[in-house]
Amino acid sequence: MRARLPLIVPGIxxxxxILFALFGNMLTxxxxxxxxxxxxxxxxxxLGGDWKYPLGTDGLGRDLLARLVFGxxxxxxxxxxxxxxxxxVGTVLGLIAARMQNxxxxxxxxxxxxxxxxxxxxxxxxxxxxxxNSLVLxxxxxxxxxxxxxxxxxxxxxxxxxTLPFVEAARTIGVSPVMIDVRHILPTVLNVVVVxxxxxxxxxxxxxxxxxFLGLGIQPPLTSLGQLxxxxxxxxxxxxxxxxxxxxxxxxxxxSVSLLGDALRDRLDPTLRRQ
Amino acid sequence: xxxxxxxTKILRLLLTVWAAATLVFVMLRxxxxxxxxxxxxxxPQFVIDRYRERLGLDQPLVVQYLAYLWxxxxxxxxxxxxxxxxxWDIVAPRVVPTLILTGSATLIAVFVGIPVGMVAAARRDxxxxxxxxSFSVLAFAMPNFFLGILLILIFTLNLKLLPSGGFDHxxxxxxxxxxxxxxxxxxxxxxxxSSMLEVLSSPFIRTARANGxxxxxxxxxxxxxxxxxxxxxxxxFSVGSMITGAVVTETxxxxxxxxxxxxxxxxxxxxxxxQLIVILAAAAMAFSNMIVDLLYGWLDPRIGSxxxxxxx
Numbered sequence: 001m002r003a004r005l006p007l008i009v010p011g012i013x014x015x016x017x018i019l020f021a022l023f024g025n026m027l028t029x030x031x032x033x034x035x036x037x038x039x040x041x042x043x044x045x046x047l048g049g050d051w052k053y054p055l056g057t058d059g060l061g062r063d064l065l066a067r068l069v070f071g072x073x074x075x076x077x078x079x080x081x082x083x084x085x086x087x088x089v090g091t092v093l094g095l096i097a098a099r100m101q102n103x104x105x106x107x108x109x110x111x112x113x114x115x116x117x118x119x120x121x122x123x124x125x126x127x128x129x130x131x132x133n134s135l136v137l138x139x140x141x142x143x144x145x146x147x148x149x150x151x152x153x154x155x156x157x158x159x160x161x162x163t164l165p166f167v168e169a170a171r172t173i174g175v176s177p178v179m180i181d182v183r184h185i186l187p188t189v190l191n192v193v194v195v196x197x198x199x200x201x202x203x204x205x206x207x208x209x210x211x212x213f214l215g216l217g218i219q220p221p222l223t224s225l226g227q228l229x230x231x232x233x234x235x236x237x238x239x240x241x242x243x244x245x246x247x248x249x250x251x252x253x254x255x256s257v258s259l260l261g262d263a264l265r266d267r268l269d270p271t272l273r274r275q
Numbered sequence: 276x277x278x279x280x281x282x283t284k285i286l287r288l289l290l291t292v293w294a295a296a297t298l299v300f301v302m303l304r305x306x307x308x309x310x311x312x313x314x315x316x317x318x319p320q321f322v323i324d325r326y327r328e329r330l331g332l333d334q335p336l337v338v339q340y341l342a343y344l345w346x347x348x349x350x351x352x353x354x355x356x357x358x359x360x361x362x363w364d365i366v367a368p369r370v371v372p373t374l375i376l377t378g379s380a381t382l383i384a385v386f387v388g389i390p391v392g393m394v395a396a397a398r399r400d401x402x403x404x405x406x407x408x409s410f411s412v413l414a415f416a417m418p419n420f421f422l423g424i425l426l427i428l429i430f431t432l433n434l435k436l437l438p439s440g441g442f443d444h445x446x447x448x449x450x451x452x453x454x455x456x457x458x459x460x461x462x463x464x465x466x467x468x469s470s471m472l473e474v475l476s477s478p479f480i481r482t483a484r485a486n487g488x489x490x491x492x493x494x495x496x497x498x499x500x501x502x503x504x505x506x507x508x509x510x511x512f513s514v515g516s517m518i519t520g521a522v523v524t525e526t527x528x529x530x531x532x533x534x535x536x537x538x539x540x541x542x543x544x545x546x547x548x549x550q551l552i553v554i555l556a557a558a559a560m561a562f563s564n565m566i567v568d569l570l571y572g573w574l575d576p577r578i579g580s581x582x583x584x585x586x587x
Contacts, residue, residue, distance in 0.1 A: 114291075114294050114295075114298065117291045117294065117295070117557060117560060117561060118295055118298075118553065118556060118557045118560065119515040119516070119518045119519045119556055119560065120519075121518075121519040121522055122518065122519070122522075122537070122552070122553055122556045122557075123298070123553070125522070125537055125538070125541045125549070126299060126302065126541075126549055126550070126553045127302060128541055129540065129541040129544050129545075129546060129549040130299075130302045130303055130305075130306045130544075130546060130549070131302070131305070131306050132306075132544070202415075202416060206418050209418060209420075210418065210420060210523055213418075213420045213523070214522070214523065214526055214538050215542065216538065216541055216542065226420075229420065229421065229424070233424055233527075236424065236427065236428060236432065237432050240428055240432075243424050244424075244425070244428070247418070247420075247421035247424060247425070250418055250421060251416060251417055251418065251421060254416040254417075254418070255412070255413065255416035255417075258412060258415060258416050259412065262412075
């Protein structure tokens with residue numbers, strides 16, 4: 001039915017990226033933000049550079065390897081935090097919306113529709129323009145991203161779960177609504193949430209790196225893979241590796257998570273049709 | 276298609292635009308007093324009061340909100356912080372370049388994605404099928420700013436074939452349109468393939484085959500018509516991702532459209548321009564959703580009558 005790249009390939013790729021983020025700094029003695037003006041624009045080893053800077057340096061003499069390690073940590077870390085918070089918020093609101101068929105449920109429904117009606121990137125940019133860029137706002141944006149998809153999926157699945165016999169039975173013997181949601185409804189919708197997590201994670205990485213690439217996300221001295229790519233773009237004609245290496249890291253990460261997600265979806269939910 | 280159906284859809288479009296405008300208003304008021312950003316920190320109180328009066332900020336919030344909405348209705352989108360002129364005058368000349376870019380990208384997505392997906396379905400489980408599906412996964416995972424940079428690196432810096440950006444020559448359109456179009460082409464290919472596989476196994480195709488209708492004619496006359504509904508839906512819904520993609524792509528290729536203007540305006544916090552672009556984006560999405568809904572009834576009369584009855 002679908003292209004079956006073995007699970008092993010994306011698994012290995014993702015492990016390599018994570019290992020790089022965790023231990024890559026052991027390959028270099030430099031700090032990601034230490035600039036050395038005497039060692040500007042050094043080429044990487046494979047283009048005739050020396051091992052002092054294995055992947056060369058940027059226009060300020062900062063070690064590209066150290067910056068890549070730091071940028072990968074930030075990009076993956078932010079996407080991870082953003083995805084988890086978005087899933088929590090969306091799941092809770094979806095459960096509430098399924099339970100309360102009144103004003104509250106309607107309000108959540110309206111919020112879902114509104115969120116889906118405007119491209120999120122545009123809302124994010126508007127928020128950054130109006131409220132001013134800060135790390136707190138940026139993390140909030142990444143966390144809000146995608147909540148409506150979880151909420152919609154959970155609400156739909158929870159609504160049908162409410163009619164299941166054992167939920168009916170729990171309600172009859174007087175189990176409290178919150179307890180029913182946590183013990184009985186949540187486990188039935190969890191598969192959908194997990195599958196959505198694997199879809200949402202690469203998209204959150206793309207949103208973070210995209211905004212940082214535009215210079216509107218992570219601000220210096222912090223850096224992310226997107227910001228590195230944006231910086232590297234200015235010296236594309238002179239030092240292609242400054243942009244191609246961070247870009248490749250982003251691509252490998254999103255690709256391997258997407259492939260793992262596809263495989264996971266087939267395992268957890270064979271009936272879910274792929275769009 | 277009844278008049279009430281069309282009117283409902285138009286009302287829905289207006290509702291979306293109103294919601295987007297309200298969202299911007301709420302965010303603007305959350306951000307604090309705009310006067311504080313306009314006057315020096317040691318400005319005397321009467322100057323601040325004068326400014327507040329001029330901007331209508333001394334009025335109750337409800338009055339401000341209604342005045343804001345009334346301004347939007349009358350085409351008053353505020354003044355640009357950067358030029359001092361109306362925001363509309365800055366935004367308007369950017370509309371056409373963005374339409375050219377997103378339009379060409381959509382054409383690429385449709386005319387690459389759909390045939391490629393159909394071929395994959397027709398040659399199911401062959402090498403071709405696997406290549407197409409791999410392309411679709413790669414297109415989904417590839418950030419379009421990275422694809423754009425790779426294209427510049429190859430076609431501008433190495434082969435010296437295409438300009439890296441600008442709007443002065445039709446050739447400038449090639450790389451931005453490809454960058455924006457290929458990502459959607461992957462999604463189109465995937466949907467075209469899965470819809471076609473479904474249709475291929477349905478009774479009316481088997482009947483057509485049993486009646487001896489040639490393969491090519493079956494594909495173009497029967498299958499294509501049957502998969503149009505999901506594909507039209509996708510084209511309609513991909514307006515959102517086209518807008519998102521345009522923001523990045525226009526910046527990479529120095530394309531003088533709304534996306535690049537939005538990025539510049541956000542960096543300079545030119546709020547009137549940002550606000551107008553947000554409203555335009557919401558309107559564009561709502562409009563395309565409306566067109567999709569109206570097309571449904573025409574492509575598949577069953578859906579049209581159902582929707583009219585359901586009032587949805």
